[in-house]
Amino acid sequence: MPDKVTDIVLAAERLRAGDVVAFPTETVYGLGAVAFDPRAVERVFAIKGRPANNPLIVHVTGPEMARAIVAPGAWTDAADRLARAFWPGGEHAGPLSIVLPKSDRIPPIVTGGGPNVAVRCPEHPVALALLFELQLPLVGPSANPSGSISPTTAEHVRAAFNDQVPVLDGGPCRAGIESTVISLAGPRPRILRPGLVTAEAIARILGEEIENAAPQPQPGAPLDAPGLLPRHYAPRTRARLLDLNALLDELRHAPHARRVILSHSLSDAANIITLPTDPESYAHRLYAALREADARALDEILIERPTGAHPHWRAILDRLTRATAD
Numbered sequence: 001m002p003d004k005v006t007d008i009v010l011a012a013e014r015l016r017a018g019d020v021v022a023f024p025t026e027t028v029y030g031l032g033a034v035a036f037d038p039r040a041v042e043r044v045f046a047i048k049g050r051p052a053n054n055p056l057i058v059h060v061t062g063p064e065m066a067r068a069i070v071a072p073g074a075w076t077d078a079a080d081r082l083a084r085a086f087w088p089g090g091e092h093a094g095p096l097s098i099v100l101p102k103s104d105r106i107p108p109i110v111t112g113g114g115p116n117v118a119v120r121c122p123e124h125p126v127a128l129a130l131l132f133e134l135q136l137p138l139v140g141p142s143a144n145p146s147g148s149i150s151p152t153t154a155e156h157v158r159a160a161f162n163d164q165v166p167v168l169d170g171g172p173c174r175a176g177i178e179s180t181v182i183s184l185a186g187p188r189p190r191i192l193r194p195g196l197v198t199a200e201a202i203a204r205i206l207g208e209e210i211e212n213a214a215p216q217p218q219p220g221a222p223l224d225a226p227g228l229l230p231r232h233y234a235p236r237t238r239a240r241l242l243d244l245n246a247l248l249d250e251l252r253h254a255p256h257a258r259r260v261i262l263s264h265s266l267s268d269a270a271n272i273i274t275l276p277t278d279p280e281s282y283a284h285r286l287y288a289a290l291r292e293a294d295a296r297a298l299d300e301i302l303i304e305r306p307t308g309a310h311p312h313w314r315a316i317l318d319r320l321t322r323a324t325a326d
């Protein structure tokens, strides 16, 4: 059993020695390993059960470290503007990963064999302190078994990997859903995974329209990013996404079914978990609520489909759609 890592210096030492250590970010907890250490990165894939062709995000201290791990000349003016606007300290700070051609210093295993690397600077004091202490880039996929719900507390990570990975505890994650992933590696900027940094906000910084990832992944359609599987972020219990009216119909027709309901319109009851109505609080709560619902081990989870117009709902709907896909 790994020792508890309560100390940033100790966590950095273990990472430097080739260990995997889970760390908090503002979005979800990540499974950290030094990006230049292919054996440590291999362990991350093994622990998660992640397919080898699904690339990992590399966490950096800021634009300077990012520039050092992308290909010469790849840190363009657009990349720099996005990083300065959205990475910590920026006027519009929010979780954003930027995909760019990779430098030869990044081992192919990190990028699933592909030519591009996703870089992101997390806005969490513990993550930043760890990165500054290390002075090395860290891979950090969400610290959950591949395909299941991302962890938003240290306890969630321990529940999945207690005997395998020490966890640096930074409390519950503020944002609660994963970073926006934007590719600047193609002819036009394109969002590969929606998140709380929206296409609209990016468009304002770059001064051009931004293409969004397909909101509803169609089975069999080509994947936008290797990791954007139709079913992802999913509880073990069967889950369905329903409009409020359909949900009320179900409740009327089968009031005693063995199920849990996640709703932002219905108030708390024995089998109802009430979620907040504003998208930021909803995102913050969502994964813990899905886990609570899953832990009750009933026959199904019904989720009320949010209908709000705020662009943050797009990222939430993306996660709900994947959590409820067959």
Ligand code: TXA
Pocket: 025, 027, 028, 029, 030, 031, 054, 055, 056, 057, 095, 097, 099, 111, 114, 116, 117, 118, 120, 122, 140, 141, 142, 143, 177, 178, 179, 181, 192, 193, 225, 226, 227, 228
């Ligand atoms: O908020 C986050 O991004 C969290 C925290 C821990 O930083 N990390 C995270 O990593 O969500 P992961 O591995 O669970 O999801 C990364 C997503 C995957 O869908 C992956 O396919 C995509 O980003 N991705 C990573 N590198 C990529 C690349 N080079 N090209 C295209 N997509 C990439």
Ligand code: MG
Pocket: 141, 142, 150
């Ligand atoms: Mg993940």
